[in-house]
Amino acid sequence: MKKYQCTCGNTLYFTNSLCLSCQRPVGFLTDAQVISSCDINSDGHWIATFNGKAYKQCANYADLNICNWLIPLDSADSLCQSCALTETIPDLSKPDNLKLWFRMEQAKRHLVYTLNKLGLPIIGKAQASDGLSFRFLEDELEEALYGRELTIKNTVTTGHSNGVITINLKEAEETKRLEMREKMNERYRTLIGHFRHESGHYYWDILVKHSPCLDEFRRLFGDERQDYQQSLERYYNEGPAADWPDRCISAYASMHPWEDWAETWAHYLHMVDTLESANEYGTSLENKTLANPLIDDYPHTATFNDESFNTLIEDWDKLTNLLNALNSSMGLDDAYPFVINERSKEKLYFIHLLVRAI
Incomplete structure (x- = not known):
């Protein structure tokens, strides 16, 4: 997650609805995908300091303060x-x-x-x-x-x-x-x-469901056509598969191929989002700044030794080791209590290629 800057110079964050320094209202511009402070003109329109465009509050922002997203003024939508x-x-x-x-x-x-x-x-x-x-x-x-x-x-x-x-x-x-x-x-x-x-x-x-990569999915995660309810009952009656640490990202992932995919997918989102935050704060480990995987020029090639995936795994390993050590120093549980085995890396790579191909 990135941080942003108010026109007054104060730092703004993704959840902000007000700049605590200059008291300008703040919102997330849905068309620009950035947080911006705003000035409200005589017509009651929100004018973003980021780009000078006019916006309106999401109805859940205006009525209930549940949201902090803004919609372009000319949009017919009332919800973000x-x-x-x-x-x-x-x-x-x-x-x-x-x-x-x-x-x-x-x-x-x-x-x-x-x-x-x-x-x-x-x-x-x-x-x-x-x-x-x-x-x-x-x-x-x-x-x-x-x-x-x-x-x-x-x-x-x-x-x-x-x-x-x-x-x-x-x-x-x-x-x-x-x-x-x-x-x-x-x-x-x-x-x-x-x-x-x-x-x-x-x-x-x-x-995946109707794609040419379904066979590769089954090779990596297993055949999703196996009975889900039986797999669920077996998992809760007998526990996770004994070999799950060698082939899955979590114990629950061993329950059924669909859950293996969903758990691995969630971890991929954990990784890219947290690394973006680390990059935004200029985090450097071993004299190397951690890369942001959520930018267009993130290095990638269509080979098995995909440079962007190698960077993702290496940076994630360094960062989670640091996060877990810091949590331990504070007497807290590990921030990332998982070990990514080689099989899970293959699965993450499969997801990485699917996402990069979009």
């Missing part, structure tokens, strides 16, 4: 690209749901930013039946027969189906997410991680 993808929002009459919805949308905007930077197609279900949409749902509770204790009547399962990504609202609550992480014996569980993983299922349909 990211908010328009949301099909179902939480019940805002309930305490804390506005805050939890904000966290959901913030993570989704982060995802959409990265997908745009990679040049991946983002088409909403309003435009195409096979498009993408999001539902943010919460478990349905019921009151016990005796007493006032609430129990779960229906549990919302985070997942993807035919372009619809559903995420349980409790994933936006830190304590509940940590509780699930312990229950599922996971070393890493984040809100942005859910968005990246579930987007992988959607992009498998877009990039």
Whole structure:
């Protein structure tokens, strides 16, 4: 993630809606893909200091302060690209749901930013039946027969189906997410991680399902035609495959080829986004500045020894070693508690080539 600069010289960040130095309103320009401070003219239009163009707030920015994205003034849209993808929002009459919805949308905007930077197609279900949409749902509770204790009547399962990504609202609550992480014996569980993983299922349909590379996918990840429900039950009854550390990026990836792909896809997005941030801050390790993989002139060739992929892996290895060491010094868990084995590198390379070919 990049940082930006207000016209007053103050640093602006992706989540800002106000410059804390000069008090100018701030928004993300959806057409330019940058954060900009703005001046509001006599007509109430937002004039971006970045390019002098006129914008309007996304309706979720203007009405609820859930968003911080701006739309070109002449656009007929009332919602920004990211908010328009949301099909179902939480019940805002309930305490804390506005805050939890904000966290959901913030993570989704982060995802959409990265997908745009990679040049991946983002088409909403309003435009195409096979498009993408999001539902943010919460478990349905019921009151016990005796007493006032609430129990779960229906549990919302985070997942993807035919372009619809559903995420349980409790994933936006830190304590509940940590509780699930312990229950599922996971070393890493984040809100942005859910968005990246579930987007992988959607992009498998877009990039792999009917493509010439399906055979190569099956060689690397396995045959996705094996019964998913049986694989799921086996995973939760017996645990991950014994050899998963040698061929998968995570234990859960060994459950089914679709999950292997989605986990690897999520890690690819972790890598490119975090390395962009490191590059933006001028991070240099071993006398070499870490490269930004989200720029057009990032080195690439169409050979197996793809220079851009080698750079990506080498820089990621250096950076995560540093991040884990820093976290350890602070008494925190590893920022990246994974080891990328050789088989997973092949899978990441497969995704890298698919993305670079777009």
